[in-house]
Amino acid sequence: MTDDAERRASSTEGSDAEGASGGAASSEGSSNGEREQPEGATRERDADGQTLVELAKRRGFFLQSAGAYGGVSGFYTFGPQGAALKQAIEDTWRDRFTIREGNVEVDAPTVMPEAVFEASGHLDGFDDMLVECPECGESHRADHVVEDNTDLEDAEALPVEEVEELIAEYELVCPNCGAGLAGQAVEDFNLMFATNIGPGDSSPGYLRPETAQGIFVEFPQLAEYARNQLPFGVTQIGRAYRNEISPRKSLLRVREFTQAELELFIDPEEDEPDLGPVADVTAPFYPATEQEADDGDPYEATIGEMVEDGVIAKPWIAYYLGVAKEWYERIGVDMDRFRFRQHLSGERAHYAADCWDAEAEVDGDWIELGGFAYRSDYDLSKHDEYSDDDFTVFKQYDEPITTEKALVDPDMSYLGPEFGGAAQDVADALADLADRNPAAFEEAGEDGEVSVEVDGEEYTLPVSQTDFRVEEVTESGEHITPHVVEPSLGIDRALYTVLDHTYRADEVDGEERAFLELPAEVAPTTVGVFPLMDKDGLGEKAQDVARELREAGLSVTYDDAGAIGRRYRRQDEVGTPFCVTVDYTTLGEGRDDEDGEPGTVTVRERDTTAQQRIPAEDLVETLTALRDGDLSFDDL
C-alpha cells in the first residue's frame, strides 16, 4: 500500500502552485446537473484545499489536535460535524462490507506485542536507516547504499553504528551527486510507535501500523467460530498508527487514522466469487499496461469485462472493486474524479498476485483511498511459522482417500542400547525410508537387514526390529492454508474526499452560497427545524416539531437565531439536506391566504433551495423516506 499515486500525479500534472489562489474552485458548470438550479446560478464544484480546511475548522468537521499547546503534526480531532459524518460513513461501510456480505466484525487492540510484528514483517520492514548527503542534501536509505556498493546483502539487519563504519570503510558516496558520505550520521527510524507493555522495558509493544494483523493473529479462533468452513470474511474498523516523517496535506497524510478492512479467507482451489451482482458495474480503470504505455489512459469498463479480458487477474479482487465502487458513490465521491489503478509490477509486495488501488482526484492530485490485494497465504503462513498455533484449516475430501502406506514402528528398547544418542535420528530416518522406498525393507525380507544414513554414518539393523508393514490408510482430508483477499479502505481519506467532492458554491438571490451536497444518508444532520421568527408561539411549535422528529430517530438541529436566510445558510454549509420552517400558516394564522393550508410547514431542499408545504403530521414519515432515499423531493 503506497501513496505512489500522489507522487505520480504531482509529477505528471505539474506542480500545483498552491496556497495563494484564494477563491474557491476550478471547474465551472456542473456535470451531472440533472437538478433544477436557481435562476442565474453558476455552480462551482470542488473546493481548494485551503477553503476546505478553513470550512472544516470553522464548522466543526476536523481540526488539528492540541492547538492550545502549539498543535501536533499529523493528528486531527473530528469536531461535532466531522465525528457524525465519520460515524455515518463507517455505518454505511459496515452495512455494505460486513452485513450485506454476511461477514463478521471484530475489534482488536491497537497495541500488540513485538512478536506479532516480527512475524508480520513490520519490525524489519518499517525500520529504515537514512543517511543524508552533506553536499546536495538528499536522503538515502543507508542500507541500500551499502548493499548496492559492497558484497553485503543484508545491511538492513546491521546496527546503525556498523552501517556508519561500513560507509566510512568503503568510502561510499552519494548516489545523487557523488559527494562522500563518510562521517555522516545514519539516522534510524521506525514507522511504528513503540511503547512498553507493563513496567520496565522487557516487554516491548507497538501501536499497530495496520488493523489487519489484529485479525490474522486470531485466525485459529476465528476459523473455529466459522466452524472451519471456507470462505469466511472478518472485518474491522479501527485506528492504525504510523510515525510518518512528514505528515502533509491535512487529513490525507496523518499519523493516526482509521482503517476499514475486510480479510476474506478462501480456499484458493475451490472458492470463486459470484460476479453476478457486480458484473455490470462500470468504473474507470487504469491498468498497469496503460500506465506504462506512452499514450495510455484510464478507460471505462464493466467489472465483468475486466475479468473476461483478463485485466483483473483475480475474480475476488474484481468483485470487491465492484462493491467498493458502489460504496464510494453512495457516500458522495464524485465518479468523474475516481478510478481504480493497478499496481505496477515493481510496486506491489512480492506475495501479492494482483493489487489495485481506489483513487480519487483531490486538489488536482490523485490520492489513494484504498487498496485491494490478493495476499495469498503470506500472512497466515508467517504466523503459522512464528507462533505456536496452527493457522490452517482442515479440508475434507469429497471421498476419503484410501492408500497403501508403508509404516515402521521401531523398537526403541532395541535402538536405544544399540545406537545410543543417535537412536531417535535413526528411527526418523527409518520412517523416512519406509515412506520413500519401501522396497528397501521388502527386498531384505523378514530376516534381512536394512541400513540408513544419519549424519554421514551408516546404521544397520534387522528388519524385524523395525516392525515394517504396509497398511491401508484412509485420509478424509488435508490441512490447507487459506488465501486472503483484502479490501482495505482509509476512512479519513474517504471523508476528506467526500467533503472535497461535495463542496458547491453558487448564488441565490444575488447572495453567494456555499454548501455541501452530501448524500442524505451520511449528512451529519438530516433536518434543521426553524420558527420563521421566535415569537407569537412559533418557537414553541417549532420546538414541538423538532422534538417529535428527534423521537422518530432523525438527526435534528433546532435554530431560532437571526434571519431565516442566515439559518438556511448555516445548514447548507454543513450539508444538512432538509430544513423545516414553522410559520403563521402552521398555526392557522396565515395573513395572506395564498400560502397553504393551516397546519402545514415548509420543507426546503438544500441543493435547489426549493420549498414544498406539507402537513406537519406527515413530517416524520416524509423526512425519513427522504433520508432513506425512498422518496425524492420532487415527488412531494
Add this chain to the structure above:
RNA sequence: GCGCCGUUGGUCCAGUGGUAGGACAUAGCCUUCCCAAGGCUAGAGCCCGGGUUCAAUUCCCGGACGGCGCACCA
C-alpha cells in the same frame, strides 16, 4: 528529516520598536411571515522560549505548527 516561505480575535486579512484595526462570523435587543437585509450594543487576538532594547506583536536566534519543493511512505 533538509531547504524556502509563513504564523495577528472563531475565520480571513491589514498594521506597528511605545501591546493593535477591519471584514465576515458569534451573542443580546429592535425590525422583518422564507434565503447570510437593516439599526443599536457586546465579547473575543499579536504561536512558544531566549536575546537585543528604557520598551519587542514588530528586530535577532531557537523551537512548535502550517504551505510548497526534496526525501520517506514496508
